[in-house]
Amino acid sequence: MKPAAFEYHSPETAEEATELLADLPDAKLMAGNQSFGIIMSNRLATPDHVIDISDIEGLRYVDVGDDAVEIGAMTRHADVEHSDDLAEVLPLMPEAAQHIAGPAVRNRGTVGGTLGEADPAGNHSCTLLALDAELAVASADGERTIPIDEYFLAYMLTAVEDDELITSVRVSREAFPVERTGMRFTVEKRAAQTWPTLGASAVVRVDDPDADEPVIEDARLSFANAADVPLRTHDAEAEVTGEPLSEGLLESVADTVYDAVEPQDEMHADETYKRELAATFARRSLATAYDRAQGLDE
């Protein structure tokens, strides 16, 4: 099928885009068009107006500052994948980006598009949830920020209004000192080009990376495609915080995660399989993040 007829708009600035959103009835944004074109071709969306934001170069950047990392909404997955700066301070993000589909999708798909689409299997949605990111959104009326834990409301439903544009995401670096933080993204996919069957992000900060058994000061664990929305497992995080990581703790966290996730049956992976996968990924990704926090690697 082909998309229903629509009028095409191609703004060059975020301000132009938000004015179009305010002025045009039934308008939708298009970013990298790796998902939206498919949705329109299947007539699951039939907007009268499409606002293509892919020429807004001002929204394509990775800015690593001393206090925070800011990533523009039009930053492509490939930009994240190949960013040396991100690999240095938030290695979770390039690690997750390299597992998104194949190069064609990564060269066009964007961070803002993943968040806008809000598929619970989205890689960046999973990592940004673990990193406690904040979204900056703009409309003709002004700007506001949305903490990511208030962003995903229900299956593919978000806190962004129809007249708003996500302009960037921001991650505070305070919780992630490079010299004692480890991160790990783990994923299973049926084929390189497909979405994750399940993905997991783990972040671990230890008190003293040179100690024999460093104590975990802070742990983050989130999952892709394990519920109707990207899911963070706070109970599992609390279990490992304040302790050195041990086999016993990993077993206990795996049990907690098995019960905490709420996956849907799919053709190639039923609910039980996904629960087992989430439990296994919790164990593996936390263990690797803990090693990495100490400067050890797998």
Ligand SMILES: Cc1cc2nc3c(=O)[nH]c(=O)nc-3n(C[C@H](O)[C@H](O)[C@H](O)COP(=O)(O)OP(=O)(O)OC[C@H]3O[C@@H](n4cnc5c(N)ncnc54)[C@H](O)[C@@H]3O)c2cc1C
């Ligand atoms: C074969 C295939 C495999 C894939 N595998 C994976 C995978 O493994 N992991 C993964 O994470 N993704 C995967 N994707 C999706 C890919 O990452 C897309 O790039 C992404 O989901 C959408 O990004 P986009 O820039 O293409 O957005 P578009 O498709 O252009 O837009 C998607 C939605 O977001 C909205 N939107 C876009 N930008 C904004 C904005 N700035 N503000 C507000 N709303 C906005 C649009 O209106 C639309 O509703 C896959 C896609 C394909 C085709």
